[in-house]
Amino acid sequence: MVSDDARALALRCEARANSLARKLSREVFDGIPGYAELPAEVKDVEIAATVRHGVRLFLRGAVSPPAGPDGYRLFQERAARRAEEGVPLHLLLRTYALGVHGLWQVIREEAGPHESGAVAELVDLLLRAQTEVVGLVTERYLEEREALASERAADGTRLAHRLLDGGLGPEDGRQAGIDLDGPFLVLALGTGPAAPGGGPVGHRRRLRGLRTALGRTAGVGASVLLAGEPEGGDLAGRAVLPGCGEVPPGLAGLLSEGYGGPLYVAAVPARDAAGVPEAARTTEEIVRIARAGGLPVGRVHRLEDVLLEFHLSRTGPGSDSIAGLLDPVGHRPELLATLRSHLELSLDRRATATALGVHPNTVDKRLARLTALTGLDLSSPRGTALALAAQLLRETSRPVGGGDSSGGG
Template identity: 65%
Template sequence: MHHTETCGGSVVTDDARALALRCETRANSLARRLSREFFGTVPGYDLLPSDLKDLEIAATVRHGVRTFLRGVVAPPSAADAYRVFAERAAQRAEEGVPLDLLLRAYALGVHGLWQVLRREARPGEEAALAELVDLLLRTQSEVVGVVTRSYLDAAAALAQEDRPGQDLLVRRVLDGTCGPEEARAGGLSLDGPLLLVAFAARVPHDADRGRHGPEGAVVRRRRLRGVRSALNRSFGTDAALAVLEPEPDGHGPAGRALVAGRSEVPDDLPGSLSRGYGETVHVAVVAAPDASGIAEAAGTAREIVRIARARGLVPDGPGHRLDDVLLEFHLSRPGPSGDRIAALLDPVARRPELLATLRTHLELRMDRRATAARLGVHPNTVDKRLARLTALTGLDLTLPHDTALALAAQLLREARAEAPGREPGGG
């Protein structure tokens, strides 16, 4: 009788290989059954996020079943046999999934596979079944060792990386209550160009609000890990400082981040952060000239995101810009947007006929004939002047939002012109 050696050095017969090959077709159904029935008996399993249970854990179960059964037929290399288990265990540690829950799930997986083998075995295959069960129990010992070691290594690395109080220190830096020297003394890098990132879920997610149990903790850690990984990949760094926090208005989860040493914002940042966060997010990025400007830039980025989400804007390119919400930003929080709005009319600053036409047209509620009569020109001249103004400034007066921006720009320029020593549109 022909014998085959597995990757662990065990020798199995042709009958055992045949039984394993028949059972491999049951991998998908076994994974579903384990996820729905077996694992549900583990305390705390029902509190895990749905995507973790239905996708990642089920995929790991399928991989484990196939790795074992295919290993009987065509043994994998020792390096490949348990790599996925090690990677998944490290992820679960980062997410805060308890180790005992993880090990119980693996033990139940072995139990479920034993049941499949027992049901699939035919009369006369008792010896083959005993061979596979013996191999399964020895494999379980290897898997438990790999999973435990990888989990504890990841947990130890996290404990060293997430120093007590670091998140609080990052928040203080973003809020402006911690100076650069104190931040650097706490181990934060604030050198080089600085980018402040704000993000918030497009639709407020109620699942985390007010949750303090295992689900809230796991979801939060998964999102924070995903956000940090996305930032590091997008910006090509490993030093992005990110925190998750409720928004001041109570509208669900949001976050802020500080990226040091980078000045360019990648176009795929919103998509990357959305994938890392686990749902679509609004994103804004504002540059700070140096460490002293972090708090102002962080506040501006957060306000841009708040307004963009309230307006239901869809981010384009690397995220929302201040220019996308200039009017709303200025009206809700006067500050740097005032100069930016006034500057929209800089391209026509030396075209008094265009400025006069705009002022009159706005004053007369966009009535072209009344504007023409007031200015003493033909209505077609009004149309041509407004078209020229649009071409030079990008403000389309057929759009309500652009009309509001043009009105604000006109009023701001006139107010600045009346102020002593201040040029229209000047900083």
């Protein structure tokens, strides 16, 4: 509670609520960068009304019991609306700071020579009220922005899936602001040998990181479409970059940084929307080949980079026989996992051991056992080529993004 002098001063100040609101909304706030661009009805109606509400809420709270949570509801509603309209948070908070300063000036001007104590009481209340209001406004603004971002991400994901599946029609493209005549760059993003953990929360955070990284990519517009994949698969996501015909510089590094871990990045151009589904299938296969063939993570792989592996993974009269070379160890997931990691890591036994969490001697024993059971000698070029072909053919025969029996280890 405040003194009788402070309540009397607050009552005198309340009479100036309307004039203060007009002055702030028409003059003072104009000095804030970006405020002048707001529609006149927003400045003269909504913002002025919010100022009047805030001034009266504070001054009447000094006379009677302070306002409860309902009294601040208007501030929260207006904060949500400004977030929806895209008004920057710093602009919104500056209006509140200037409003507090304007009210302080009114208090100072209305106070008499012997009311310094009353002024101190009201200023103390004003600063405490500012802390409460700024906290509530910021929280509600950020909640609305997060909700809007989630909606846009969901819309973008649905749009990406339809484009990747070939189900996006001309009218859909016009509504989404996408030129279906192309060009497009289609990406597949594969998880590296040591994918980051974190469960569902970490997975959502990594997808947000990918979207942010794609948005920062040079030469790519705001219509980047990301189709996030389920947690736990070999694919972290697929993306379509409308209007982009070439791989932007530094793409793999930006995506790996946004994801929080190394990624296999495959890129295939498509001349128009009709070519996107086929390009998508090719990128997914390139990622699979890169993983099975031990190609490096953290760089962009194109079809011309994996022509030999792509050819080895093609099915033909001898495909079943080549893939069948690994049948004798089909029931030994630890041997298949070791082979896969060993090929993936360029036949480096120590790196393979680190990736699998075993001793290098264990890797040697497993590879020796695999050679004894299959006849594939990884110490010879021919044996390595056959093992690579067998592994690639086994990889291309299973669904993208799913698990396989060789995933343990």
